Amino acid sequence: xxxxxxxxxxxxxxxxxxxxxxxxxxxxxxxxxxxxxxxxxxxxxxxxxxxxxxxxxxxxxxxxxxxxxxxxxxxxxxxxxxxxxxxxxxxxxxxxxxxxxxxxxxxxxxxxxxxxxxxxxxxxxxxxxxxxxxxxxxxxxxxxxxxxxxxxxxxxxxxxxxxxxxxxxxxxxxxxxxxxxxxxxxxxxxxxxxxxxxxxxxxxxxxxxxxxxxxxxxxxxxxxxxxxxxxxxxxxxxxxxxxxxxxxxxxxxxxxxxxxxxxxxxxxxxxxxxxxxxxxxxxxxxxxxxxxxxxxxxxxxxxxxxxxxxxxxxxxxxxxxxxxxxxxxxxxxxxxxxxxxxxxxxxxxxxxxxx
Amino acid sequence: xxxxxxxxxxxxxxxxxxxxxxxxxxxxxxxxxxxxxxxxxxxxxxxxxxxxxxxxxxxxxxxxxxxxxxxxxxxxxxxxxxxxxxxxxxxxxxxxxxxxxxxxxx
Numbered sequence: 001x002x003x004x005x006x007x008x009x010x011x012x013x014x015x016x017x018x019x020x021x022x023x024x025x026x027x028x029x030x031x032x033x034x035x036x037x038x039x040x041x042x043x044x045x046x047x048x049x050x051x052x053x054x055x056x057x058x059x060x061x062x063x064x065x066x067x068x069x070x071x072x073x074x075x076x077x078x079x080x081x082x083x084x085x086x087x088x089x090x091x092x093x094x095x096x097x098x099x100x101x102x103x104x105x106x107x108x109x110x111x112x113x114x115x116x117x118x119x120x121x122x123x124x125x126x127x128x129x130x131x132x133x134x135x136x137x138x139x140x141x142x143x144x145x146x147x148x149x150x151x152x153x154x155x156x157x158x159x160x161x162x163x164x165x166x167x168x169x170x171x172x173x174x175x176x177x178x179x180x181x182x183x184x185x186x187x188x189x190x191x192x193x194x195x196x197x198x199x200x201x202x203x204x205x206x207x208x209x210x211x212x213x214x215x216x217x218x219x220x221x222x223x224x225x226x227x228x229x230x231x232x233x234x235x236x237x238x239x240x241x242x243x244x245x246x247x248x249x250x251x252x253x254x255x256x257x258x259x260x261x262x263x264x265x266x267x268x269x270x271x272x273x274x275x276x277x278x279x280x281x282x283x284x285x286x287x288x289x290x291x292x293x294x295x296x297x298x299x300x301x302x303x304x305x306x307x308x309x310x311x312x313x314x315x316x317x318x319x320x321x322x323x324x325x326x327x328x329x330x331x332x333x334x335x336x337x338x339x340x341x342x343x344x345x346x347x348x349x350x351x352x353x354x355x
Numbered sequence: 356x357x358x359x360x361x362x363x364x365x366x367x368x369x370x371x372x373x374x375x376x377x378x379x380x381x382x383x384x385x386x387x388x389x390x391x392x393x394x395x396x397x398x399x400x401x402x403x404x405x406x407x408x409x410x411x412x413x414x415x416x417x418x419x420x421x422x423x424x425x426x427x428x429x430x431x432x433x434x435x436x437x438x439x440x441x442x443x444x445x446x447x448x449x450x451x452x453x454x455x456x457x458x459x460x461x
Contacts, residue, residue, distance in 0.1 A: 024374035
């Protein structure tokens with residue numbers, strides 16, 4: 001097994017040191033735990049592979065970069081599969097609503113198909129939205145949908161509307177979630193005028209049939225329209241394998257890129273090394289801070305109410321809301337790459353691990 | 356200098372040793388407290404060789420097993436002496452402080 005673990009070391013190093021290390025591993029086997037020896041070999045092998053055999057933290061930093069690259073690549077991969085998903089069809093929404101409520105006339109229904117899979121402020125993404133995307137409104141970039149609404153409730157009370165809706169959805173072959181009750185607005189808890197029980201509430205229910213997801217809102221009594229529908233697409237099946245493949249490819253690329261920069265800058269001028277570390281550290285802050293802020297919030301939201309579709313992977317990474325820090329991070333990393341690409345003299349006393 | 360590195364230099368002070376021999380000697384020197392694993396040992400040896408403190412002495416093949424023996428270079432011996440003196444001074448200073456404290460605690 002340890003022969004395989006030596007693969008963590010660079011090939012040249014394995015050729016020169018491999019047999020000797022294996023003999024020593026064999027010698028200590030009776031008195032040492034195999035898992036500890038294996039972990040030790042992998043740790044030092046990866047350090048040598050990254051060109052910094054004496055560094056205690058280089059593997060951690062490389063792993064951080066690797067995972068970040070994998071996550072962003074997975075997001076990009078799933079985004080591409082979403083772009084190839086079946087376009088929304090307004091006829092399907094009309095058919096679904098009329099099948100659910102054949103005796104009611106809708107007050108509004110979208111009669112045009114959305115021009116893109118993702119929209120921002122009702123339009124496909126274009127350069128004219130660059131400032132919105134970069135300066136805080138990136139959250140508006142979301143899946144396109146089709147809408148329909150009733151001015152009046154199709155029954156005399158909201159509980160009855162909900163009960164009938166469930167029956168009709170079931171009869172029409174829709175799978176639906178538990179309903180979600182949410183307040184129309186919030187008030188300040190310490191304010192004496194604040195009485196949460198008096199706040200009108202909205203009811204939301206999600207249903208799925210095939211690759212269509214129907215979001216039904218039964219709105220508070222003081223809201224018009226009283227009931228509305230939004231149709232969106234479910235996650236295309238190809239997004240899952242595409243996400244996994246893109247994660248693996250992105251992570252591998254990230255690891256190789258980090259290793260290359262690490263080897264190129266090790267032994268270079270101290271100023272260049274310091275600058276490369278600063279650029280890397282700042283870039284990771286800009287990449288990871290949005291993830292660390294967004295992912296827990298998204299997880300909390302995801303667990304708090306039923307979902308027929310996972311939120312889009314880039315939303316878990318804080319994108320594109322935080323696209324400006326992401327792009328600045330990319331710029332920092334590009335500068336670090338440029339720094340590593342500069343020609344420099346290899347130190348004369350190069351160790352085995354560097355070769 | 357890390358403790359493990361100091362112990363490796365010390366293990367090589369009297370005679371050339373191979374990898375497993377160094378591990379055994381370090382364990383004896385530290386009273387069993389420090390037992391370097393192979394990955395750690397060879398990373399340290401690489402570093403010491405690169406610093407010119409240790410060098411390859413000779414190789415032996417016994418029953419098909421490759422044994423590479425390492426020994427201290429002159430610079431390694433001088434570095435070991437310097438580190439030993441530094442540790443002795445530190446130990447003496449700490450010992451003096453502890454002696455000074457003892458009467459007040461008695």
